[in-house]
Amino acid sequence: MVVTTSWYLALAAVLFSMGAVGLLTRRNPLIMIMCVELMLNAVNLTFVSLGAELGDLGGQLSVFFVLVVAASEVVVGLAVVVAIMRRRQGATVDDLSVLRG
């Protein structure tokens, strides 16, 4: 059995969908950020697979930049969560609707 690029793409599609479902169902903001990480990883997997398929380094370079952006996103997101949780213990994302303008 030869592992083709399609296998990786199918796996990444499943992983992305699972992350999306988690984002829609969970209400703990921390777990929702983790689900975003799952989706980002699925995209990284497609980048690397297509880069390997086409013999191009661009896919891996994109993943490098995605990693950097994901790291800064997590830092800012967790800082927001800390700032909110300090004012209201056990807040869920439904409580965050007070952030609307």
Next chain:
Amino acid sequence: MDAAVFLISAAIVLAGAGGVLVARSPVHAALFLVQTLFGVSVLFVLQDATFLAAIQVIVYAGAVVILFLFVIMLLGVDRSEDLGMEPIVGQRPVAALVGASLLGMLLIALLVSVDGPTGAHGANAALGDAADNTRRLGEALFTDYVFAVELTAILLTIAVIGAVVLARKVRGPLAPLPVVVVASATIEDPEAGDGPTDTTDGHAAGEDT
């Protein structure tokens, strides 16, 4: 051999993702996330992306998940979440439907509609083999993509400053957030035991009608 490695790591990845979805405690979810990230890193190695596999383990499974765990422990939100009740009636089926249709569309777009991936072969930089991977990535990053690297450096600096500003302790008492009327307290609070049961009863009654 490749197929066996792929299938095993795919099983690890999907099991970890499922764990993140259903784990009641945020700590368990973070550990399942580590499992998924390790599986993805094995898949990177399988595709000769050795540098990214190392970065994946060091930055993601190391730094990012440790940051998650720090925040969980710092806030003391490691209480288990009550997954039994639906916060919004019909949210789970709708989410499952959205996820299934998203998966279907992705699979059709990726596998059925086009005859495999298309595009120019090695237009910018040749991929090279695994032993060469890190050198080639470094050369590309610091020649062709050096401006993007500078931009990410600025982005990281801004993120760090923003995190410090956001997480700083404000002097004086904070005004409490206004209470929202939507079904709150799905994250079980052991001190206030009667809150969640009330909401569960209200929802069970709501679903009957």
